[in-house]
Amino acid sequence: MNHENPPARIGLVAATAAGRRHAHTVAAAWPHARLVQGESVADALRTAWVECDAVVAFLATGAVVRILAPLLADKRSDPAVVVVDEAARHAVALLGGHVGGGNDLAERVGALLDARPVITTATDTVGLPGLDTLGWPVQGAVAAVSRAILDGEPVQLVADADWPLPALPPNVHPQPIATNIGADRADRADRADRADRADRCDAVGVGYRLLVTDRVVPLDGRTAVLRPPSLVAGVGASRGVPAGEVGELLHRVLAEAGLDPASLRCLASADIKADEAGILRTADTLGVPLVTWPATRLAAVDVPHPSEVVRAAVGTPSVAEAAALLGPDGRADDATLLVGKTATAMATVAVARHAPRGRLAVVGLGPGAADLRTPRAVAELRRAAVVVGLDQYLDQVRDVLRPGTRVLSSGLGAEEARARAAVAEAVAGRAVALIGSGDAGVYAMASPALEYADERIDVVGVPGVTAALAAGALLGAPLGHDHAYVSLSDLHTPWEVIERRVTAAAEGDFVTLFYNPRSRARDWQLGKALGILAAHRPPDTPVGVVRNASRPGERVHLATLTTLDPAVVDMYSVVVVGSSDTRLVAGRMVTPRGYRWRS
Numbered sequence: 001m002n003h004e005n006p007p008a009r010i011g012l013v014a015a016t017a018a019g020r021r022h023a024h025t026v027a028a029a030w031p032h033a034r035l036v037q038g039e040s041v042a043d044a045l046r047t048a049w050v051e052c053d054a055v056v057a058f059l060a061t062g063a064v065v066r067i068l069a070p071l072l073a074d075k076r077s078d079p080a081v082v083v084v085d086e087a088a089r090h091a092v093a094l095l096g097g098h099v100g101g102g103n104d105l106a107e108r109v110g111a112l113l114d115a116r117p118v119i120t121t122a123t124d125t126v127g128l129p130g131l132d133t134l135g136w137p138v139q140g141a142v143a144a145v146s147r148a149i150l151d152g153e154p155v156q157l158v159a160d161a162d163w164p165l166p167a168l169p170p171n172v173h174p175q176p177i178a179t180n181i182g183a184d185r186a187d188r189a190d191r192a193d194r195a196d197r198a199d200r201c202d203a204v205g206v207g208y209r210l211l212v213t214d215r216v217v218p219l220d221g222r223t224a225v226l227r228p229p230s231l232v233a234g235v236g237a238s239r240g241v242p243a244g245e246v247g248e249l250l251h252r253v254l255a256e257a258g259l260d261p262a263s264l265r266c267l268a269s270a271d272i273k274a275d276e277a278g279i280l281r282t283a284d285t286l287g288v289p290l291v292t293w294p295a296t297r298l299a300a301v302d303v304p305h306p307s308e309v310v311r312a313a314v315g316t317p318s319v320a321e322a323a324a325l326l327g328p329d330g331r332a333d334d335a336t337l338l339v340g341k342t343a344t345a346m347a348t349v350a351v352a353r354h355a356p357r358g359r360l361a362v363v364g365l366g367p368g369a370a371d372l373r374t375p376r377a378v379a380e381l382r383r384a385a386v387v388v389g390l391d392q393y394l395d396q397v398r399d400v401l402r403p404g405t406r407v408l409s410s411g412l413g414a415e416e417a418r419a420r421a422a423v424a425e426a427v428a429g430r431a432v433a434l435i436g437s438g439d440a441g442v443y444a445m446a447s448p449a450l451e452y453a454d455e456r457i458d459v460v461g462v463p464g465v466t467a468a469l470a471a472g473a474l475l476g477a478p479l480g481h482d483h484a485y486v487s488l489s490d491l492h493t494p495w496e497v498i499e500r501r502v503t504a505a506a507e508g509d510f511v512t513l514f515y516n517p518r519s520r521a522r523d524w525q526l527g528k529a530l531g532i533l534a535a536h537r538p539p540d541t542p543v544g545v546v547r548n549a550s551r552p553g554e555r556v557h558l559a560t561l562t563t564l565d566p567a568v569v570d571m572y573s574v575v576v577v578g579s580s581d582t583r584l585v586a587g588r589m590v591t592p593r594g595y596r597w598r599s
Contacts, residue, residue: 246282
């Protein structure tokens with residue numbers, strides 16, 4: 001289920017007039033939700049269970065349990081179920097909390113009906129990541145290992161590479177390879193080319209274990225295995241190849257190599273095979289995408305088994321091996337060919353392992369208020385193992401971070417050091433969040449971080465509500481037409497350049513927003529900038545000053561170009577100067593959009 005949005009099909013079941021009223025509220029808000037009818041409430045609930053991705057039942061919890069109990073099969077395929085009481089006071093995540101998205105659905109239903117979400121999943125209630133919420137397949141003794149993590153029992157984390165995992169509590173102990181993997185397997189020459197850390201995890205025999213590997217490993221009642229998306233299967237085929245032939249060959253190749261298909265990230269092939277039905281059906285069956293590459297890109301990849309016959313047919317000496325190495329991102333240098341091309345009458349398969357890449361999320365926290373922080377920002381903070389930021393911004397989010405999160409804090413003026421530290425942590429293979437106020441790309445941390453971030457890491461940008469937007473909302477609608485942002489800080493930009501930019505904004509009649517407008521050491525620049533604007537627009541042009549937008553001590557001050565006293569402005573302020581068309585309407589700044597001009 002996609003937790004960014006509600007499930008694709010939500011069945012609503014109600015027995016009473018009040019329940020139906022609440023159900024209609026949900027259906028009106030979510031077009032993909034519908035009230036399910038039946039000869040009885042039990043029939044309606046069973047129908048919703050079969051036909052929908054999730055069920056919201058406006059019934060007693062006991063009744064829902066009795067009706068659905070015989071239908072339970074597997075939490076990975078059963079629909080999520082949320083139960084709402086008659087008065088819509090509580091939305092209980094009854095089934096499918098993690099995997100089915102029931103917890104998320106309970107939160108959404110609660111927000112919609114002003115009900116309190118009730119979530120009893122142990123990892124959620126204590127702020128720990130559930131093993132089945134990390135986005136990767138998980139196998140083995142998931143419940144036992146999860147319980148051990150919750151209970152504080154020692155759990156060994158043994159990974160075949162430095163995968164960017166979220167923060168795990170202190171009782172989960174990463175194990176150095178040299179002390180945890182027996183040498184007996186390392187000495188087997190026939191497997192040396194494919195041996196890695198997790199391939200030998202069974203030599204570790206102490207307590208509970210959490211393995212992170214794409215290898216097939218022995219399982220017991222104390223071991224859970226996370227399957228990272230490390231494998232890419234390159235596929236070549238004759239036109240009209242049956243899906244069964246592709247699938248059987250792929251599974252045989254993986255089994256012989258000791259690789260688990262749950263770690264397949266994608267299938268890869270040549271562009272001319274993008275519509276090959278047998279390959280597409282195989283990808284659909286595996287639940288992975290098919291990525292294709294032009295013959296010219298494939299031909300540029302060095303492979304161990306090139307074929308001139310293949311080159312003559314499709315324009316590249318290799319399809320399967322080259323595509324496996326290119327993978328989904330075209331980074332063959334990060335890949336190792338584990339299984340060379342293996343063929344049947346109509347299909348060819350090769351398998352490559354792609355090295356893990358650290359992950360850097362550059363997160364905008366918004367202007368300060370927790371309710372202006374986006375859900376995606378919160379999700380990235382909880383996904384991170386390391387969070388880097390200014391000390392005062394970290395204080396805003398410490399309650400969001402998972403237990404075990406490592407926090408790297410620094411003070412004002414250390415922006416470049418923070419950016420370098422965040423990138424270095426990501427290059428080391430960790431999941432990192434670099435935080436800033438407002439939007440990370442607006443006078444914040446995204447620019448310095450991305451100057452140092454190279455192709456070794458994945459970078460995710462998380463937008464945030466800017467100080468300008470928060471200030472604009474408090475002032476009215478000053479940004480209703482074209483506007484320009486200018487920072488008045490000359491620490492990194494010479495004043496001569498800033499002056500030219502302010503002049504351009506003045507001549508263009510832009511609404512102008514000043515960031516970093518005034519400090520103790522810089523007390524004259526704002527007056528100079530206002531003077532430039534005053535030369536190009538009326539003296540009664542509205543000016544708004546917002547200090548600490550959405551934070552404690554919030555203050556809004558309205559003036560004009562003539563009356564504004566720069567002394568009311570400091571570094572916690574945003575100054576918004578209207579254009580020649582901006583007016584004060586009922587005490588609010590309004591810049592007409594153009595639909596109706598006010599004289």
